[in-house]
Amino acid sequence: MTTRIVELRQGILKKNDELARSLRAQFEASGVLVLNLVSSPGTGKTEFLQRTLRELINSGAKAAALVGDLETDNDARRLAASGAPVRQINTHGICHLEAEMIAKHLDGWKLAELDYLFIENVGNLVCPSSYDLGEKIRVALLSVTEGEDKPLKYPTLYNSADVAVITKIDIAQAVGFDRDAALRNIAEIRPGVRIFETSAKTGAGMAEWLAYLAQQRSAK
Amino acid sequence: MHELSIVSSIVDSVTETLAAYPGARVKEVRLRVGALASVIEDSLQFCYEIATRDTPLDGSALVVKVLPVRMHCDKCAEDVEIASLQSFRCPRCGEPLTDMRQGRELEIDSIEIDQVEENV
Numbered sequence: 001m002t003t004r005i006v007e008l009r010q011g012i013l014k015k016n017d018e019l020a021r022s023l024r025a026q027f028e029a030s031g032v033l034v035l036n037l038v039s040s041p042g043t044g045k046t047e048f049l050q051r052t053l054r055e056l057i058n059s060g061a062k063a064a065a066l067v068g069d070l071e072t073d074n075d076a077r078r079l080a081a082s083g084a085p086v087r088q089i090n091t092h093g094i095c096h097l098e099a100e101m102i103a104k105h106l107d108g109w110k111l112a113e114l115d116y117l118f119i120e121n122v123g124n125l126v127c128p129s130s131y132d133l134g135e136k137i138r139v140a141l142l143s144v145t146e147g148e149d150k151p152l153k154y155p156t157l158y159n160s161a162d163v164a165v166i167t168k169i170d171i172a173q174a175v176g177f178d179r180d181a182a183l184r185n186i187a188e189i190r191p192g193v194r195i196f197e198t199s200a201k202t203g204a205g206m207a208e209w210l211a212y213l214a215q216q217r218s219a220k
Numbered sequence: 221m222h223e224l225s226i227v228s229s230i231v232d233s234v235t236e237t238l239a240a241y242p243g244a245r246v247k248e249v250r251l252r253v254g255a256l257a258s259v260i261e262d263s264l265q266f267c268y269e270i271a272t273r274d275t276p277l278d279g280s281a282l283v284v285k286v287l288p289v290r291m292h293c294d295k296c297a298e299d300v301e302i303a304s305l306q307s308f309r310c311p312r313c314g315e316p317l318t319d320m321r322q323g324r325e326l327e328i329d330s331i332e333i334d335q336v337e338e339n340v
Contacts, residue, residue: 002335003247008237008328012229012251095222127222129258130326155305156258160324188307191316 016131019099023134030111033217034119036133038157039141040150041123044167044200046075048141049120051200053082055210056116063116066105068097070122079120085109096127099134115217125154136162137216142186143167144177151185158189163196165209170199223263226326227271234331238276241335246280248332254287254325255305261286289323 011017027034037045049065056063064085067075076088087105089097102119111117119135121128140161142150145168151158158164164186172179179197186195196212198205230249238244253259261284268282290299293310299321303311310317 002337003332004335005330005332006237006241007330008233009330010233010328012226012233012326012328014233015229094225126258130222130226152306156256159256159308187316188309191308191318 013130013132016099019103020132020134023099023103024136027111027117027134027136030114032111032114032117033137033213034117034133034135035137035139036119036121036128036135037139037141038121038125038128038161039123039143040125040146043123043141043143043146045120045123045141046078047200048165048167048198049118050079050082051203051206052118052209052213053079053084055206056213057083059210061115062113063118064109064114065118065120066097066102067120068101068122070094075120091122095122095124096131097121097133098131102133116213125150125157129157129160138162139165141165141167142182144169144172144182145175148178148181148185151182151189155189158186161190161193163194163212164190166195166197168199168201169197169204170202223259224267224271226259227264227267230268230328231271231275231277233328234277235275237331238333241333244276244333244335246277246331246333248281248283249277250283250285250329250331252285252287252325252327252329254323255289256320256323257326259326285329287322287325290321291317291323292319292321293317294319 039045053063053065065079066087066089067079068089068091069075070091070093073088076086079086089101089105119133138161140158183195196205196209198209234249265282272278288301290301293300293315295313295315296310300310302308308317
């Protein structure tokens with residue numbers, strides 16, 4: 001019997017990372033801007049996305065969405081009301097989306113005909129941050145009802161964000177939202193990140209957000 | 221709680237590697253995990269015991285080495301370790317930091333195996 005050490009030096013999520021890389025190449029070649037929306041449950045991702053899709057489609061852009069949930073297709077039905085093609089991904093207990101689930105659900109969609117593809121991740125502030133989905137932009141959302149220190153509590157997720165969106169600002173005053181503290185905490189975890197302050201209900205901040213999307217798309 | 225799927229990937233990778241070492245028994249699996257990798261060691265250990273049952277990894281130990289977050293500070297012109305995960309600033313000059321050099325790793329570093337010698 002001999003004991004030996006075998007060096008592996010291998011990423012544990014290698015399969016996911018490789019697939020995500022090939023998806024990213026495919027998205028770039030097709031000219032579609034792909035965004036991955038992450039937040040805790042109840043932040044208002046679906047409401048925010050529904051408004052975003054509706055406004056994009058009204059402006060003549062072609063946008064589609066994949067939406068991840070443990071169970072039900074409620075969110076897909078809500079989002080489809082915007083007129084955009086939407087597909088539900090049910091993870092059946094898995095707490096995050098993986099690149100393979102994205103690849104499977106793209107079947108039959110002509111990516112080259114799309115301007116934007118939004119991926120609404122499972123509501124979870126921990127696990128989705130480990131899984132690359134091939135997106136170009138990771139959007140971390142935070143609602144005014146959640147507490148201004150959430151970015152400090154979940155640095156793994158907020159630090160991985162390319163852009164941050166604060167939602168439900170129409171009720172900020174009623175819930176005693178400390179805006180300065182929230183902005184400071186986001187900047188402490190992800191210095192320099194662009195922050196949008198929005199309300200899907202009133203439309204506040206949506207013009208800036210949509211201008212950012214258009215600019216990101218044309219920057220490709 | 222995605223530790224179970226992470227541990228399942230570990231079992232798959234190690235089992236694949238073992239194909240080159242017939243009859244080998246795994247004693248230890250060593251991981252390198254960044255402080256920002258969003259996995260919890262206790263959960264990994266808990267899942268490891270379950271996921272390795274009836275596999276060639278059964279009974280082996282999981283050793284997790286946690287790597288601190290290291291960022292590059294342009295002002296100091298070197299890599300620095302941040303003082304806490306609640307503040308991405310240079311501990312020396314206070315500059316906000318965005319250029320991460322270490323902290324999100326999630327890797328199998330090596331495995332230790334017992335192998336029956338060939339040609340004995």
